[in-house]
Amino acid sequence: MPTVLRCVNVCRRLYTLNQLTAQVLYSPLSMSSELQKPDNTDKSAEDSWSLNYVTGNLFSCPKDEALAHCISEDCRMGAGIAVMFKQKFRGVEELKEQKKLPGQCAVLKRDGRFIYYLITKKKASQKPTYDSLRLSLEDMKLHCVKNGVTKISVPRIGCGLDRLEWPRVSEILEQVFKHTNISITVYSLPVKAETTVMKENMRR
CATH class of the missing domain: 1.20.5 (Single alpha-helices involved in coiled-coils or other helix-helix interfaces)
Incomplete structure (x- = not known):
């Protein structure tokens, strides 16, 4: 045993x-x-956002990209690139009916894409602030995320007749969109062409 x-x-x-x-x-x-x-999972959305620059006509951007620019609460759009938006997409009354305030974003849908109107000031004769621009961009972002918008083409928003400084505006764009998968393409005309357009579309 x-x-x-x-x-x-x-x-x-x-x-x-x-x-x-x-x-x-x-x-x-x-x-x-x-x-x-974790390395095999999908990358965080913040890795896929981007800010790109193009020299050319904003309205020549791909037809599947949303467009955005700044306007006043009164939707006057009587100067600068806003005049071209008004001529091309119309819808002034439709925008007014949305009753958006400074810091918000009005929206039109044209040919299957969204056109964003960032309300950055109350009256056309006023100037926007960086805070009102940021808030309107945040509002636009919410609409983009909800509706699956991942590409937006813009002019140098707030930096024409509104006199904001691009380095700070571009920083705000990054702060607002870096946690998304939204890419933003900034269109700038050559200096001479931009000067001509601005003169032609001066506020009446």
């Missing part, structure tokens, strides 16, 4: 030893596998 018990005990020890060995050998692999799993 003692011999049999000794054999049983030896077998038990060997079995326990094998279990411990298996844990040592395979646990790191398992942990490594678990640690690597």
Whole structure:
């Protein structure tokens, strides 16, 4: 009997030893596998946002991209690139009916894409603030996320007749959109062409 018990005990020890060995050998692999799993998941949306620059006519952008620019609450659009938006997309009464205030964003839908009107001031004769621009961009972002908009083309918003500074505006754009998958393309006309357009569309 003692011999049999000794054999049983030896077998038990060997079995326990094998279990411990298996844990040592395979646990790191398992942990490594678990640690690597996040790398195989989809990248965070903030990695896919972008701010791009193009020299050219804003209205030549791809037809599947949304457009955005700044206007006043009164929807006058009597100067600068706003005149071209009004001529091309009309809808002034439709915009007014939305009753948007400074810091909000009015929207038209034309030919399957959205046209965003960032309300950055109360009257056309006033100047916007960086805060009102930021708030209107936040409002536009909410609409974009809700409606699956991932591409927007814009002029240098707030930096024409409204006299905001682009370095700060571009920083606001990054702060607002960096946690999204929305790409923004900024269109700028060559200096001479821009000067001509601005003169032609001066406020009457």
